[in-house]
Amino acid sequence: MMKNLLFLAPLLVFQWVVGQSDQDTLPKAEVFTTMQSVNIDGRTIYLTAQAGTFEVRDEQNKPLALMGHTYYSKGDKREAATRRRPIVFAYNGGPGSSSYWLHMGILGPRRIVVNDPEYTPAAPYQIVNNNFSILDVADLVMIDPVGTGLSVPLGKAEFKDFWGVDQDIKSLSLFIRQFLIANDRMNSPKYLLGESYGTFRNAGLMNRLLKDGIALNGVIMVSAVFDLRTLLFPPEDDLPYIVHFPTYAATAWYHDMIPDKPEDLYAFLDDVRKFTEEEYTPALFKGDRLSAEEKEAMAAKLGAYTGTDPGYWMKANLRVTNGEFFAEFLRDKGEIVGRLDSRFTGINQDLLAQEGSHDPQSSAISPAYTAGFLDYLYRELNVDKNLHYATSAYEREGFKWDWKHVGNERWGTQAAINTGVDLAEAMSRDPYVKVLILNGIYDIATVFYGVEHSINHLGLTPEIRDHIIMKYYEAGHMMYTHPPSMAQFKKDVAEFIRETSR
Known part of the structure; x- marks a missing residue:
């Protein structure tokens, strides 16, 4: 027995050294910290902005991915944790889109000015103080899913391991859980805010987080879809x-x-x-x-x-x-x-x-959003200019989405592409969580009547059904390009956060 142990010892040492070497060669998380401010209704709010990457580990504590994000917090880390200030995790959709649209359109401290509903001329673009930001009522984490932004796999993981309905939900749930722990925010009021496919993600993610012991105060759906048959x-x-x-x-x-x-x-x-x-x-x-x-x-x-x-x-x-x-x-x-x-x-x-x-809408505003955000990211948030920011996962070779989702199977095959089942389960098992859905009347990407149909077929009790709040805007998918809707968006979201975080 001793002879066998002596024989194995060099091999174990060799494996440990190789493993340690592999760990040392992995890219490291980097965060670039700056001080920012935003003026909202005449009040200046001072913020710590941390833009960069966060290392996410799998359930076996092995490195899984570097998740790109921008975290805006009011005051320092200890002060934020003490005040129990609400925290919002936000992202766009696609699937395969980074989150600079919401970031620079309505949520962050700066916004891009576009000529709604006309075409916006080429640079110089206007990057202005965002009076409609939600940073007066909550801290904000803008997340870029793996394959977008600065987010990349680590170790043995590959891009394809993250490109799917359930894979995406899993990686974001791990990020949110570990980010909350790392930043002492586990006891803060918590929110998800997603746009387009981000709402499809929201429904599955809120259910996954609840099963992991993280109950949300609220979920905000911007231009929602839960049943892909409607599209x-x-x-x-x-x-x-x-x-x-x-x-x-x-x-x-x-x-x-x-x-x-x-x-x-x-x-x-x-x-x-x-x-x-x-x-x-x-x-x-x-x-x-x-x-x-x-x-x-x-x-x-x-x-x-x-x-x-x-x-x-x-x-x-x-x-x-x-x-x-x-x-x-x-x-x-x-x-x-x-x-x-x-x-x-x-x-x-x-x-x-x-x-x-x-x-036409995409052609009219995309150059302004892309150039304006990249200027803000590298110049004001001081992110290393050598780090490539992927505005879309379509920049990555072999991007393809896996639409299979647990709960959508019948007779051993996929019968639907629908996370409404997750939304119904999460709301029924957590009777306190509330959902705010924002609909653009002129949105032909995710139509409002499709959302109404989905909500009316979730099988919710009347009491739980009343926890879904529907708002309508005389604009489209990105209703925040429309100035009157921008103001209404801020009012609706801020009131929702205040009422559900008490």
Whole structure:
């Protein structure tokens, strides 16, 4: 026995040395600290800003990833922990987007000024004090998921290990838990704030965190989606056509394409909802059993509500995808409308195209956001200029998302892409958590009627259902590019945090 131990000892020492060497060669977390301030409603708030990376470890305590983030805290670490100041973890979506849109659009101490709903000219861009920041009511952690920003895998982990619904939820839950511990914030009121796919992530992440013993005070959903059927237009599925129709009608209202246009947008949308539920949905459900007369009558109504030719709806068999609507709606004017925000229009270079060629809203604002944020990151937050910031995971070779999600399986295969089940479970098992959902009326990327449908099919008790608060904005997916909506966004989110953190 002693002989065997003596024989193994050199091998064990060799393995330890090699392992130690591997650890030493791993890139290290780096944080760049600066002092920042923001003036909100005449009050100056002084902040410590820490931008850089945080080492996340797996359940076996092995290095898993460097997670890029920017952490804004009021006062020093000890003071923040003592005051129990709320802390918000925020991110954008994609999947595959870094979080500079929310960072520089509405949440952080600086914001980019864009010409909503027109195109913003090239630099110099305006980077101004953000009077609509939430930093007067909470500390803020902007997170870039692995593959975006400065976030990269460590050790044996690869990018593909993070690129999926469940993989993404797991890595962010580990980051949040370990970040809270490292910064003495475990007893602070805690919030998630996600936009677009970030809301899909939110639903799964709030459930995962709860199972790990971390109850949230609130979850904020910006331009939400929980059931991807509402966006994907699957074959022989009428649901996405149904939930998109009210947004098509809202777009027609905005662009004055409706004869005798009603003055009240919200009353108009109530009428459209009623028509969609009581007439359009039953007509689609009949399928090929719908008579020619019934079909023509329905096409006439669809055309009237959307300012389009009834003949187009006849050719489309009463079913128009969002991409088809982008191209058709303003075809006679030689324009297309925006996917993220249908108030924006752009040039249609192919008047025979079946689908829109690009998103005018994205083209109108992306250069300003990208250049403005990178200037702020490297110049004001003092991040090392040698560190590459990936604005999107599409910069990484082989980016591909795994859409499988635990809880979506039936008969041994994936039957859905839906984290609404997680949202329902988390809210039912934590009857105190509240959810704020912010909807852009002109958002054709994640349509408001789709969110309403999902919420109405979660199977929640009335008491829990009342914990979901819906707000609407006369803007699009990024409603914070619209100045009036920017002010409303701040008011709604700040009130939500104050009321749920008492």
